[in-house]
Amino acid sequence: MAKNSKQKVLDAIYIAVAQVNELRPSDSQLECVESELVLGESSKLDSLGFVTLMVGIEQAVKDGFGSCPSLAIELTKQETSVKDIGDLATFITDTLD
Amino acid sequence: MKEVTKLTIISDFNVEQLVGYFNNDTSLPEIQATGIGFGDPVGAMISVLQELSDDAQNLLIWTLPESASNSFYEARKMTPYDPVNVIKDVEIFCDIVKKLSAQVNSIFVCNWKIPVIEQGYGMLDLKEGIGLRSLIHEMNGVLYKKLSSLSNLFLLDTDLYISPYKISSQMWYLAKVPFELGVLRNLMQLVKGCIRRTLGETKKLIVCDLDDTLWGGILGDYGSDNLKLGGHDPEGEAFKDFQLVLKGLRAKGILLAIISKNTEKVALEAIISHPEMVLRLDDFAGWRINWSDKAANLSSLVKEINIGMDSVVFLDDNPSERARVKEAFPQVLVPELPQNVMDYPQFLKGLDCFDSPSVSLEDRKRTELYHAERNRKDELTRLDEKFLSLDDWLKALDLQVVVEPLLDSNKVRASQLFNKTNQMNLSTRRMNEKSLVEWAINDNIEVFVIHVSDKFGDYGLTGFASIEFEGTQACLIDFILSCRVIGKGVEKTILHIASIISQKRGAVVMTAEFIETPKNLPCLEFFKKSKMENHNSKNTFEWNLNNAYPKPENIKIQMDLNDGT
Numbered sequence: 001m002a003k004n005s006k007q008k009v010l011d012a013i014y015i016a017v018a019q020v021n022e023l024r025p026s027d028s029q030l031e032c033v034e035s036e037l038v039l040g041e042s043s044k045l046d047s048l049g050f051v052t053l054m055v056g057i058e059q060a061v062k063d064g065f066g067s068c069p070s071l072a073i074e075l076t077k078q079e080t081s082v083k084d085i086g087d088l089a090t091f092i093t094d095t096l097d
Numbered sequence: 098m099k100e101v102t103k104l105t106i107i108s109d110f111n112v113e114q115l116v117g118y119f120n121n122d123t124s125l126p127e128i129q130a131t132g133i134g135f136g137d138p139v140g141a142m143i144s145v146l147q148e149l150s151d152d153a154q155n156l157l158i159w160t161l162p163e164s165a166s167n168s169f170y171e172a173r174k175m176t177p178y179d180p181v182n183v184i185k186d187v188e189i190f191c192d193i194v195k196k197l198s199a200q201v202n203s204i205f206v207c208n209w210k211i212p213v214i215e216q217g218y219g220m221l222d223l224k225e226g227i228g229l230r231s232l233i234h235e236m237n238g239v240l241y242k243k244l245s246s247l248s249n250l251f252l253l254d255t256d257l258y259i260s261p262y263k264i265s266s267q268m269w270y271l272a273k274v275p276f277e278l279g280v281l282r283n284l285m286q287l288v289k290g291c292i293r294r295t296l297g298e299t300k301k302l303i304v305c306d307l308d309d310t311l312w313g314g315i316l317g318d319y320g321s322d323n324l325k326l327g328g329h330d331p332e333g334e335a336f337k338d339f340q341l342v343l344k345g346l347r348a349k350g351i352l353l354a355i356i357s358k359n360t361e362k363v364a365l366e367a368i369i370s371h372p373e374m375v376l377r378l379d380d381f382a383g384w385r386i387n388w389s390d391k392a393a394n395l396s397s398l399v400k401e402i403n404i405g406m407d408s409v410v411f412l413d414d415n416p417s418e419r420a421r422v423k424e425a426f427p428q429v430l431v432p433e434l435p436q437n438v439m440d441y442p443q444f445l446k447g448l449d450c451f452d453s454p455s456v457s458l459e460d461r462k463r464t465e466l467y468h469a470e471r472n473r474k475d476e477l478t479r480l481d482e483k484f485l486s487l488d489d490w491l492k493a494l495d496l497q498v499v500v501e502p503l504l505d506s507n508k509v510r511a512s513q514l515f516n517k518t519n520q521m522n523l524s525t526r527r528m529n530e531k532s533l534v535e536w537a538i539n540d541n542i543e544v545f546v547i548h549v550s551d552k553f554g555d556y557g558l559t560g561f562a563s564i565e566f567e568g569t570q571a572c573l574i575d576f577i578l579s580c581r582v583i584g585k586g587v588e589k590t591i592l593h594i595a596s597i598i599s600q601k602r603g604a605v606v607m608t609a610e611f612i613e614t615p616k617n618l619p620c621l622e623f624f625k626k627s628k629m630e631n632h633n634s635k636n637t638f639e640w641n642l643n644n645a646y647p648k649p650e651n652i653k654i655q656m657d658l659n660d661g662t
Contacts, residue, residue: 019278023117048113051271056278058267072271 016056034086327373350460469554
């Protein structure tokens, strides 16, 4: 169940990544891979890019699952182990479960 | 070098994402956008006003209503408000925008809107003096009234890009962006479309099929009486409405033409006599109704109408005909028509490729101009058969030229002619209407335009010339003539008028320097054949003003210049 859900969450994340990439130069596009960093100094995203991606993911996950945690708040208010897209998909899947 | 259009976005919220959309969108024109004003758009407008001196710059002003009016901000707290104060605020906002418009190439201003989700005063919200929506309507009214007359300013309807999407509370609280990404993408596409139109990219000719496009059914099989058109039939009504939309586009200045595989006589008879036809023969600038290849027909029709293939939209219900034209002429816009004919009218209304930054009287009369031209050609063919000489033919035309200075009443068309004419154009300068008018009022400049008509009708405003004076020298800067009137002696008439104006200003010599482009060789050919002297191999021509340049005998001139001539 969790594995199946995680793939669906990843699909939702990639929809949001594609939307965010429309705003970004061709040489700094986010890749649709689990290892793409979304948090931390090595991430390609600045704060606005991060917020835009999180809001986009929330919407895409809501569309697919009916609900989603408030990611931008959850991932910034506490120490989080989420660093890349794979971690993020796990975090969302666990929350949904 | 790639041309980049500069755009400054002034807003009271975070437009970084919108800037991202503009800067990373790959469609043409390439836009280099920057955003300013976050928190204080009026302050940003004033600072732009003081610092900006780049007339190649374009501005997009997108504000929330409370930023334009502090009084509206108070009203939004549901406290009683005085509409007079709100209107005063908006007038000040408009005055600043007006000043900005004088300093930039184009300026786009978004109107204001209360989000659909906000109740405001509910059932009282459209009541004057109470409701917020009523107040927004008043604010927008002032905006339209005060700004509509500016030719380089375009008011954008917020509904066009916000309605399908939503206000985003999350993005507002997290990043001070009040809208979903879709709104920003829509606005970017809308503004880019507008910029394309200001750069002259607009469609001018719609070529339609007949069977199952202008009417339902196959004329050759069913006969005219059994076509689906109007009447008490849902599809018939849709076809009639489709024709009404086309008629509206024709009134706006878009030319209509027909390419259909049919028997010409039968099809023309249906167009003339079917009681429910909205479009009649007079509405079409030309047609090819035969059994030949549609791409070949399009090529010859476009040549006859004398319009660029990139100005054409081809409407045909048959996918294979569409594919044929698309493949033969990639520059032609060939939209996929909806599956359901009842969607045809709305589909046509939704196409934005016919938008234009201005609509002149000549635009609205364009079909009549083409009819007159067709009559001329018909008569020329008849006269050809009688072996009439060209001179005799030109005399028989009764050509008249009316000369005017650049005026408010003709500046829109003059600017179109100035910026779109390629072939008979001495220097091919490009300038928007505002810059052109500003340049023309310099003391050492004389500008005149000409209207040409003959016994078949009016060609409209078809010529533009400007002369710059320095001491006793008159320099012809612009010499522009629409291809509609080339070869009838009007070229020489412009030189005649220019020489008379130059003599009156005390000049002793009139010069013209030809600046070559890939398209204006016909202009060089004319000057080489003219009586102006070409002293050396350079493309500079000279006329001694002891005498005026000779006026062609076949043309009557009416000078309507400000000096009483």
